[in-house]
Amino acid sequence: xxxxQESGGGLVQPGGSLRLSCAASASFFSLSVVGxxxxxxxxxxxxxxxxxxxxxANYADSVKGRFTISRDNAKTSVYLQMNSLKPEDTAVYxxxxxxxxxxxxxxxxxxxxSS
Numbered sequence: 001x002x003x004x005q006e007s008g009g010g011l012v013q014p015g016g017s018l019r020l021s022c023a024a025s026a027s028f029f030s031l032s033v034v035g036x037x038x039x040x041x042x043x044x045x046x047x048x049x050x051x052x053x054x055x056x057a058n059y060a061d062s063v064k065g066r067f068t069i070s071r072d073n074a075k076t077s078v079y080l081q082m083n084s085l086k087p088e089d090t091a092v093y094x095x096x097x098x099x100x101x102x103x104x105x106x107x108x109x110x111x112x113x114s115s
């Protein structure tokens with residue numbers, strides 16, 4: 001009984017910022033590991049950032065220093081603050097929720113970085 005919905009994507013110029021949100025309808029949200037993934041046309045889906053139930057975050061090398069992942073367990077939501085955006089960040093961004101040995105995906109939100 002897990003539903004995930006991403007929002008906050010859009011068109012932004014290089015150097016700009018966006019904040020993505022993932023709203024979860026899920027039991028035991030505070031025990032989960034949540035990740036943001038992205039997939040560009042013709043490429044494999046890749047992990048951008050993840051955050052554990054204890055709040056420890058990990059980032060792909062390509063986004064370190066620019067992106068920040070956070071969670072609000074009271075709101076059962078996770079966020080991805082994206083700063084200093086580059087054209088190569090253009091992709092569909094997906095929220096992934098892991099609880100015990102089960103995983104769930106949202107439908108994705110489009111991020112386009114272009115001048």
